[in-house]
Amino acid sequence: MELNEQVMGGPGGDRVEVVADAALIVVDVQRGFGEPYWGPRNNPGAEENMAALIDAWQTSGRPVVFVRHDSRSPRSPLRPGRPGNAFQDVVAERLGRGAGPELLVTKSVNSAFYGEPDLDAWLRGAGVRQIVVIGIQTNMCNETTARMGGNLGYDVLFPLDAMHTFDAAGPFGWTLTADELSRATAVSLQAGGFARVVSTAAVLRGLGG
Template sequence: MELNESVVAGAIEDGYGDGVEVAADAALIVVDVQKGFAEPYWGRRNNPGAEGNIAALIDAWQASGRPVVFVRHDSVSPRSPLRPGQPGNGFQDLVEERRGKGSGPELLVTKSVNSAFYGEPDLDAWLRGAGVRQLVVVGVQTNMCAETTARMGGNLGYDVLFPLDATHTFDTTGPFGWTLTADELARATAVSLHADRFARVVRTADVLRGL
């Protein structure tokens, strides 16, 4: 299932994505790009291009010496493929083969909740200690840990960029039997982040041009 161009375009209306400027010390936050998310456990996903966009952003950040934060979800659920000790807890190859390869600062954060700001070590303290004021949040899932991290980053006063096409999620069933497709959830995340200015929803290409 593909993240349609119309979904991305609708999420960045009113000029969002135009003239993106990326700070010289902006931090890339790579959320939960783990092997377990490739398992059938999660159901049908969207945006098969997410991993390629995430890889391109990591490469660009590392080449420029900007800080990169890799976030890993250590699930406490006994059924989750992401729980520690399981193969699915590990990073996908596109992340693992890039860790430690950049010339800039790098941090590994582990967490068991949605926000990377509630992990170990303290992400906010690390970012502020480095003088970082701008974040670019990518990863999995769009409407879960990526969105929650972006929202909290906005609440903490960071300028947050959210490249929607460098995230993906899964079809989900909620209360009353309501079901939303992955693309519908991605659209909801984009509109919600945009409307309340938690983050600027952009494309990967916008960010790469702004480096």
């Protein structure tokens, strides 16, 4: 079953209210994530949903934050100076095209709130209290940004079908597929009160346009 079908079949299919100044946080949509280095991914429709949300935000004049990961690891495709550090076309073609405010944040850790310039300060300065997190990877920088956003008091929406991740190996010989990791992230975020896990369609309906 496709991730979009899973999301639409559950609570994520419900309508959500997106406030007039909600900020879209687009996390690490970079060329390096297309390399075999990462292994198998999930949700082939992620980029289409990312594009739909960015377009909707830019048209509505709501704030958009583009986040780029500048890895410090010498092996990472995301390291500055490598082709993989650049944004994928879905972001590169939309940078600076919004009717509302836009911000570029660079970081070298998981949370977009620990980058430059200070994301929390920028959001609070603009009066933003609701954020929508999309991008790459679901269970890494997206989840960390959502958790910290929730801790900081933001109303966090997490459209699970507008992001993707990769299969991973952990301790004790355990492995999880990208879909399993995405489900675990969704359960942890919503059960813990960090974010509301929703669908792209629900967010677009919630824009009210």
